[in-house]
Structure formats: C-alpha cells, structure tokens
Amino acid sequence: MNIAHFRRNARYSLPGAPRAKLAAMRKLNLVEIQEDAARRGGRCLAETYVDSLTLMDWECAQGHRWRAVAHAIRQGHWCKKCADERLRFPAQAVQEIANARGGACLSPYSNSQTKLEWQCKEGHSWWATFSSVKQGSWCPQCKGERRGRRRINGSAMAHTIAMIQKVVPPNSA
Numbered sequence: 001m002n003i004a005h006f007r008r009n010a011r012y013s014l015p016g017a018p019r020a021k022l023a024a025m026r027k028l029n030l031v032e033i034q035e036d037a038a039r040r041g042g043r044c045l046a047e048t049y050v051d052s053l054t055l056m057d058w059e060c061a062q063g064h065r066w067r068a069v070a071h072a073i074r075q076g077h078w079c080k081k082c083a084d085e086r087l088r089f090p091a092q093a094v095q096e097i098a099n100a101r102g103g104a105c106l107s108p109y110s111n112s113q114t115k116l117e118w119q120c121k122e123g124h125s126w127w128a129t130f131s132s133v134k135q136g137s138w139c140p141q142c143k144g145e146r147r148g149r150r151r152i153n154g155s156a157m158a159h160t161i162a163m164i165q166k167v168v169p170p171n172s173a
Contacts, residue, residue: 028049028074029049030044030049033070033073037058037073040078042059042060042078042079043058043059044070054070055068056070066079066081088111089112094130098119104118104119105117113131114129115127115128116130118133120139
C-alpha cells in the first residue's frame with residue numbers, strides 16, 4: 001500500500017463513524033501547522049499546506065532542519081537530532097563505569113551503540129558498545145578464565161589436577 005492510496009482512502013472512509021463526527025472533522029490550515037511548530041520553539045518553513053500527509057520542511061529552535069508530514073508533528077514527533085542529543089550519555093559516564101570496574105575506556109564516546117575499545121584491570125582489550133557495558137558486560141577474556149576455573153574447581157578432576165601440580169619428593173629408599 002502506498003501513501004497515495006492511504007491519502008485517497010483515509011480522508012473519506014472512516015468505518016462506523018457517526019455523521020456528526022465526520023462533520024466535525026476539518027482540514028487543517030497553514031496557520032495551525034505554524035502554531036504547532038512555534039509551540040515547540042521551531043517553525044514550519046513551508047509556504048503552502050496541501051494536507052497532513054504531504055512532506056513539509058521544519059526547523060527546530062537549535063536550527064536543525066528536516067522534512068516531515070504535518071500529521072507526525074501533530075502526533076508529537078519533532079527534531080530527531082535534538083531527541084538523540086537528549087538521550088546521549090555524557091562522556092564522563094563512560095569513564096565512571098570503566099573506573100568502577102577497575103578498567104578504562106580507550107575510545108572517545110560518541111553514542112551508546114557505537115563500539116568502543118575497553119581495557120580491564122588485567123590489561124585485556126576488547127570492543128563493546130557502551131550499552132552492553134552499562135548492562136553488565138565486561139572483559140570476555142577474564143570471563144572465560146573465571147569460567148574455566150569454575151569448571152576445574154567444581155569437577156572431580158580438581159583433586160587430580162591438584163595432585164599433579166604438587167611437587168612430590170622422589171622416594172629415597
């Protein structure tokens with residue numbers, strides 16, 4: 001289904017809608033659209049308004065520009081760049097988490113989904129996203145070594161390995 005099909009059918013076909021509701025629906029105008037943008041501290045750059053599903057140019061208070069349909073703006077969508085900046089963690093948060101685990105982040109932070117280079121207190125380096133580290137992931141090499149020690153210590157072979165590792169003096173008979 002394409003947008004033209006949606007426009008053609010959505011404007012006039014509201015199944016089960018009472019006539020009073022249909023009569024109350026009206027087409028928006030450019031002034032209303034511009035007021036919506038002004039309430040968000042931005043502006044609509046379009047000089048004409050066709051309908052709520054036609055792409056228009058917008059500008060936020062920070063000067064970011066993008067194209068969107070008026071319907072999306074009326075539904076609460078606004079500048080994606082500003083939204084992304086609000087969600088971005090401060091660079092110091094990355095170092096604080098690494099320091100709390102006795103390690104360091106060796107890469108400059110850009111966003112939570114970009115892989116960064118990390119180093120643990122043992123000096124191992126690996127790449128992981130800030131999101132995964134924030135959620136508890138840490139050095140895969142140390143994790144593997146801990147797992148190996150648990151397998152050995154928890155198995156029946158632990159006693160045998162301990163015996164082999166002991167230095168037994170030769171029988172001096």
